Amino acid sequence: MRRAGVDIGGTKCLGVVIDGTGSVIEETRLPTPYGPDALLAVLEQLAGDLQPYDSFGVGAAGLVDRNGVWRAAPNVGGVAEFPIATELASRLGHPVGVDNDAACATLAEWQVGVAMGATDVVMVTLGTGIGGGFVVDDQLVRGANGFAGEPGHMVVDPNGPPCVCGRRGCWERFASGSGLTRLAREAATGGRLVRVVALAGDAEAVRGEHVEWAAREGDRGALAVVDEWAWWVALGLVNLTNLLDPDVLVMGGGLAGAADLVLAPVRHHFARLLYAPTQRPHPRIEMAALGERSAAIGAALLG
Numbered sequence: 001m002r003r004a005g006v007d008i009g010g011t012k013c014l015g016v017v018i019d020g021t022g023s024v025i026e027e028t029r030l031p032t033p034y035g036p037d038a039l040l041a042v043l044e045q046l047a048g049d050l051q052p053y054d055s056f057g058v059g060a061a062g063l064v065d066r067n068g069v070w071r072a073a074p075n076v077g078g079v080a081e082f083p084i085a086t087e088l089a090s091r092l093g094h095p096v097g098v099d100n101d102a103a104c105a106t107l108a109e110w111q112v113g114v115a116m117g118a119t120d121v122v123m124v125t126l127g128t129g130i131g132g133g134f135v136v137d138d139q140l141v142r143g144a145n146g147f148a149g150e151p152g153h154m155v156v157d158p159n160g161p162p163c164v165c166g167r168r169g170c171w172e173r174f175a176s177g178s179g180l181t182r183l184a185r186e187a188a189t190g191g192r193l194v195r196v197v198a199l200a201g202d203a204e205a206v207r208g209e210h211v212e213w214a215a216r217e218g219d220r221g222a223l224a225v226v227d228e229w230a231w232w233v234a235l236g237l238v239n240l241t242n243l244l245d246p247d248v249l250v251m252g253g254g255l256a257g258a259a260d261l262v263l264a265p266v267r268h269h270f271a272r273l274l275y276a277p278t279q280r281p282h283p284r285i286e287m288a289a290l291g292e293r294s295a296a297i298g299a300a301l302l303g
């Protein structure tokens with residue numbers, strides 16, 4: 001069994017073929033072009049490169065409805081209201097499964113990754129924003145329209161900083177990778193991050209990796225920012241646990257490489273914020289296992 005999947009991201013399209021166990025046996029990538037026609041041509045080329053395969057699926061960043069229409073693509077230029085599933089199927093001459101990239105990543109971590117064997121899974125990808133996906137009672141949750149799994153826009157502070165969605169204090173303003181940068185710049189401007197600012201050059205240039213480097217050196221200011229960020233991450237994870245009662249919470253995205261720094265404080269704050277912590281089993285909190293290929297692997301599992 002060879003299943004092919006492509007993850008369409010803002011800068012690149014990553015194609016993989018997986019075997020029956022979910023292991024990647026082929027991999028290829030091309031830059032993401034502008035507009036639907038050029039994108040179809042790139043997908044057709046990737047499909048050719050990945051042949052032979054028994055099924056084909058696509059993961060796409062943004063809102064993908066249940067009919068495989070890509071309604072909105074904030075990170076992919078020139079794409080909106082694009083019936084990608086039917087147009088690609090007619091080009092390739094076979095059916096194509098299409099879903100949101102974070103839903104694909106969730107499917108992959110659940111079926112062949114760190115959450116294998118669980119019946120209820122929450123996955124959050126902490127990047128520029130926060131994407132997510134949920135497995136409830138052994139089913140990937142899609143929602144009435146296919147738009148379920150946007151935990152980044154839970155409001156956790158109505159008086160908080162403005163969000164791209166037009167409201168204030170969404171979870172992703174605090175707990176994403178860019179949320180870490182924002183918390184760090186606030187601390188840097190307040191004079192609390194001398195070492196981090198030295199690494200970055202100046203307070204405005206501070207990014208997450210400067211906090212990570214300084215925290216690895218044991219810098220107390222940097223560790224305090226990581227701890228503050230971990231509290232916000234844990235707050236959202238507890239909200240999601242109250243809604244969904246998962247076995248496993250999976251954290252993916254750019255911070256997966258900093259597992260040694262972030263897992264312990266997130267687990268610590270989670271246990272303190274959890275509702276009725278002594279009356280229930282605590283869900284496991286894990287880092288994603290499949291890295292940047294998770295959405296492409298999940299796309300392959302769709303097909």
Ligand SMILES: [Zn+2]
Binds near residue numbers: 153165167
């Ligand atoms: Zn928002």
